[in-house]
Amino acid sequence: SRKKGRFFFFFLSISIGVATVVFITSAGNSGMCMINDELSKMGLNLCVIKTENGILYNDDITSLQSGLSDDYFVSSVIKLPAELSMKAAYNKCVVYGGDEEILDVFDYEVLYGRNIRTDDLINEKKIVIIDDKLSSELFGEIDSVGKELRIKINEHEEKFTIVGVTDSSAVKNSFDEEIPVFVFVPHTTVKKLLSVPCVSEIYTLSRDGNDGNSKIKN
Numbered sequence: 594s595r596k597k598g599r600f601f602f603f604f605l606s607i608s609i610g611v612a613t614v615v616f617i618t619s620a621g622n623s624g625m626c627m628i629n630d631e632l633s634k635m636g637l638n639l640c641v642i643k644t645e646n647g648i649l650y651n652d653d654i655t656s657l658q659s660g661l662s663d664d665y666f667v668s669s670v671i672k673l674p675a676e677l678s679m680k681a682a683y684n685k686c687v688v689y690g691g692d693e694e695i696l697d698v699f700d701y702e703v704l705y706g707r708n709i710r711t712d713d714l715i716n717e718k719k720i721v722i723i724d725d726k727l728s729s730e731l732f733g734e735i736d737s738v739g740k741e742l743r744i745k746i747n748e749h750e751e752k753f754t755i756v757g758v759t760d761s762s763a764v765k766n767s768f769d770e771e772i773p774v775f776v777f778v779p780h781t782t783v784k785k786l787l788s789v790p791c792v793s794e795i796y797t798l799s800r801d802g803n804d805g806n807s808k809i810k811n
Contacts, residue, residue: 639698639798648791657795664800668694669792671783677774678743678750679731687773688746690780690792696722696759698796699775706738706757713756713779721753722777724761744776749786753778 642649642657649669658667671690689695696708704725713720721742728737740755757777780792 639796642795642797643793649793649795654792654795657797661797666694666697666796666798666800668692668698668796669780670695670794670796671780671789671792672794673746673783676745677776678745685773686744687775688744688783689775689777690783691777692780695777695796698798701759704758704760705736706755708757709777709779714781717781717785718779719751719753719782720756720778722757722759723755724759724775726761727774727776728755728758746783747787751786
């Protein structure tokens with residue numbers, strides 16, 4: 594009977610150990626799936642095109658746009674760390690200098706105001722698009738279209754007018770504190786302010802949200 598009792602407890606301990614490993618593995622895989630889903634919602638499930646020297650010119654963008662079909666978004670981007678002037682202090686953020694399709698690439702919905710327009714790019718306007726969470730923190734209201742915001746990029750501070758407010762639900766998750774604030778301005782404005790002659794990246798994403806491969810001409 595003692596042998597049977599020892600065998601029973603030995604078998605029970607092994608079963609508990611195996612079950613624990615299976616549970617931890619399953620929980621880890623589920624957690625990774627949740628993280629990937631959240632990143633996909635943020636628009637990070639896309640193709641980022643760079644060069645070794647970090648320089649992309651208008652001809653490169655035009656060539657890519659002509660090579661891809663109309664089924665894909667193609668957005669030229671300058672991504673820079675920056676700071677927002679908030680209540681006599683500065684909070685870190687990421688400035689995305691983009692074009693008319695930058696919000697589509699990130700799958701952001703405009704709640705108030707508008708997206709970046711062609712005339713903003715041509716006239717290098719100092720306009721900015723923020724999300725509703727940042728709008729509430731800065732101004733105490735979601736709709737802050739028309740208000741002004743000071744942004745410091747590489748120690749160069751400028752005043753921008755808010756023309757659009759997006760839905761921040763794409764970044765509302767358990768890792769929210771680890772994700773910096775994203776703000777969007779015309780890439781031509783960033784190039785003018787910092788005397789940068791080119792963009793640094795090109796983002797492409799399928800318009801229907803699929804991950805299927807695309808063939809690029811030439």
